[in-house]
Amino acid sequence: MSSRALRKLQNDEQLLDSLLSASGSERSTPTPASPAVAKTNIFALMNDEDEDNDSDEDREVASDSEAASIKVELPTKSQKKNKKKKGKGTKKSKNVEKEQAKDESVSEGEELDKIIQQFRRQDVQKYGIKADESSDEYQTASEEEEDLSNYFAQKTLMSDLMGDSAISLFPYSKLKHCKRFFNADLKKLDPHSEFKLLFDDLTSESLEDIDSMTTSHVTPQQLKQIQRMKRLIKNWGGRDHRSVPNGPGATPHRLKFTKVREDWLPTPRGELAMRALNLEDLREWQMWQRPNDWKDVIDEDIKEMKKNVSFYKFEPLNPDINRKAITEFYLSTIMHPDHEALIHLISSKYPYHVPALLQVALILVRQGDRSNTNGLIQRALFVFDRALKAGIQFDSLACQLPYIYFYNRQFYLAIFRYILTLAQRGAVATAGEWCKTLWSLSPLDDPLGCRYFIDHYLLLNNDYQYLIDLSKSPLSSCYKQWSTVGITLGAVLSYLRVGLPDEAQKLVRSAFSHHRRSLSILYTEKLLGETDLTGGLEKERTSAEVIEMKAYMARFSLVWTKAEEVSFLRNELTAIYEEIRNKKFELEAEEEHATSNDQNCFFVDGIPVNLLRFAILSEESSVLGSLPSDLWEKYDVYEFDVLPPVPTSKESVEILETVKSFINDRDLAAYQGEVMQDEELLNQIRQMSLEQFLEENPNAGVE
Structure with missing residues (x-):
């Protein structure tokens, strides 16, 4: 079996134990007691040599109720040892026993999959919460959901964001009820945790060797010089590579999600500082976002915002050095493009200049050299990790970063590029956690359009319950632009994967009401449906619908991998089109979109600006070809700062930070x-x- 399959079996076993403990009180029907079954690790069946190293916990006896409810008997260690002793006669018998043990583990794994799927289906039908949540957590989650549902029941859902730049339907006081959709565990941002699950034979020594490897091409002489410099800088790296100094006499800073590499130059202090925004900063930000609102109304909203959410900005710790670095970077990138000058900039003068690091990483990718890309992006993330406040969590409440500040946008960009790197390395679970982190930095604005691609990584990681819950939450249903095709169809696929085709069918019909033109593109171009049935819906599509659908179809085949699932979607859409032709399916009248204006910061020429940013950063040729041709001429589309915020009034010109603000x-x-x-x-x-x-x-x- 593959390492990923082994990991899945282990996770399923843990999930099964938690399900039994959570649902054991609900089963009131008495069941006859069965003989006690010893709890055995599934991985022990695959490797007899590790039997003596098992802990005492593995020898505990399961309860009678668990054994009776599951009815899956696993062999005890003594039974396996007896089998092993009996089979010592010949080499041939040993091979036979190994094959039998492997077949038994596979069959047990398949049976375990069926049990897990049954529990998942029951949880989706009854509770709509994650299967591994305890009863107390469920009670808290259901109370929060009830509170949120009561609030949004009084509002008009699926409103048009184009006419509401204040996002008035979703106040920041209600964001606390959605924090479970974001990442509160920083340990999940380390890909080594996932690699250890994927490859269970990885030792701590192997991971230590990985941490000590260099991330760029350095000569042995340069590496020796760096080692000498490390002796002069106290608290650089440490035993676990997570300790860095924060200036003379300051307490060493503990890194949250990065580790110091051997080829990184030691420095006594960081390059950026993290500052909390005051009331005046928030007022300027909101007046740019809501230029037509009264100042008194904005001030009242700001007080409510500051009560519930903490807002920050990254700014240079040494403005003079930063000004010189930015000036040289701008000159070598915009005015006189010179790749060699950029590489020289980060290799000798400014090794931790974030825009230059990200730009050089992109240049290397286009040149076909991906060996150094990951190291450069990690170095950029290290700059922000070093500046983070102690105790910061990415749960959408403890840390939000307004997109109007230049170095805040650099943090967004570094995370986005890192997500792509993680996916290429196969760490899809870690990539999904970084997607949640990126979204948490500004969940209502969503500057880089996480709603358009988060479903991809969650489905690759089999995180079906999250997608189902997300599709029902106000984060996806409050505004029309928030209900994306990816999240909706991702929930449809999740229902199919947990064995609820009826729920999937209902959601397809609901999705058709909101995405009829977009789905017509998918039906004719990807599902090879009959164009006569669509009735010309694909011809009425808007530019935003085309861009969103092109972006989704670019990764459609990577998640819709089973022929029966694709056939289900095609058959359901065909049935809907036939019902429309026979006048058995009534199409809801579509509301007219609010008129687009230059003062709505969330749109560019009627297209969501976060969709445009995601489309450009994805670098998919089919998606880039669907963008408006005049976009590149009318707006700033820098590779290091894609479509930065534009002023909405004369007063907001000086509020917005751009690369020129530091030159x-x-x-x-x-x-x-x-x-x-x-x-x-x-x-x-x-x-x-x-x-x-x-x-x-x-x-x-x-x-």
């Missing part, structure tokens, strides 16, 4: 003059070489 025009002119002088000197050298060549070869230009 001194005088320094830029001086740097540009130096570059022009160097180029002129190179041109003279080339001209002199050409003249010298013609003098030595007078007939070179004659045919």
